[in-house]
Ligand SMILES: NC(=O)c1ccc[n+]([C@@H]2O[C@H](COP(=O)([O-])OP(=O)(O)OC[C@H]3O[C@@H](n4cnc5c(N)ncnc54)[C@H](O)[C@@H]3O)[C@@H](O)[C@H]2O)c1
């Protein structure tokens with residue numbers, strides 16, 4: 001029996017993501033947690049004729065976070081505020097850092113063995129925050145904590161198919177590594193399957209579109225938030241990959257992970273010099289069983305992109321670590 005929790009379930013991502021999880025054969029029970037409207041979303045989804053109960057929990061209620069998390073096998077976290085035009089993901093840190101910290105405190109207490117999937121931005125910093133909180137409670141397992149970067153992979157596949165006039169974007173796979181914001185997102189177009197040849201200005205424009213795809217949606221939504229539906233799809237793909245691995249089925253996806261403690265991670269860390277990096281991960285019953293070092297296969301152009309990404313990530317990671325070590329005065 002797999003119990004999945006969505007924290008931030010009443011939001012723009014939370015609702016469609018909860019719907020997709022309700023439809024998944026890999027989920028037997030769904031708990032929806034939010035500060036508002038989660039019982040309403042749960043009541044709505046509970047009428048769908050797929051197996052498994054759905055229950056809503058509000059932060060202010062007695063059962064609250066504890067009720068939602070107890071017995072959880074996987075917790076997906078899209079709680080927090082989204083960007084408006086003109087904002088960077090880092091501008092969300094002030095509010096979202098505390099939200100993620102609070103939910104992770106709950107996971108450390110009530111579901112320390114759960115797989116944790118963090119969607120809340122800035123992912124480059126919220127994942128280190130989560131790790132530091134879990135470390136404080138002596139329950140940190142790098143194999144079970146993931147920053148969800150799947151939307152970057154989904155965009156890379158879609159935009160690359162478009163540029164290459166390939167009809168079915170699902171038949172294209174572009175490895176995307178690094179982090180989840182602007183230049184920390186590094187698509188390795190030279191390692192695309194099937195092989196594509198995209199050069200010069202077309203390549204530069206494609207890389208830029210993948211790196212700043214989020215801005216495209218923020219701009220188009222014009223103040224009404226950022227990507228929600230494509231993110232729900234991407235988050236669902238990632239959650240199913242983790243759950244397939246947990247069942248012993250073959251599953252891989254890119255994820256932003258702490259490189260220590262995952263097989264292959266230390267080799268990657270030696271190259272990038274930072275603790276966290278998104279790389280292709282193979283999942284198994286314990287979570288991330290292997291991190292694939294594809295960075296050495298990147299071409300010269302991509303090695304330059306990697307350098308820029310690493311520089312950006314350093315500050316994002318230390319900002320998250322510092323937040324937990326030296327909490328801001330209220
Ligand atoms: N990783 C990615 O690729 C990716 C993609 C898109 C969006 N995001 C991020 O996901 C987050 C959510 O985006 P959204 O569009 O769904 O926002 P939203 O405002 O529509 O939904 C957020 C939900 O979180 C809830 N929430 C706020 N504080 C909470 C708390 N303390 N506990 C539980 N729930 C709480 C809100 O009530 C709301 O229902 C944002 O930070 C956004 O930047 C990440």
Ligand SMILES: O=C(O)C[C@H](O)C(=O)O
Pocket residue numbers: 082083089121151213214215217218226227
């Ligand atoms: O762009 C954003 O702020 C949301 C998300 O990180 C995205 O990539 O769409």
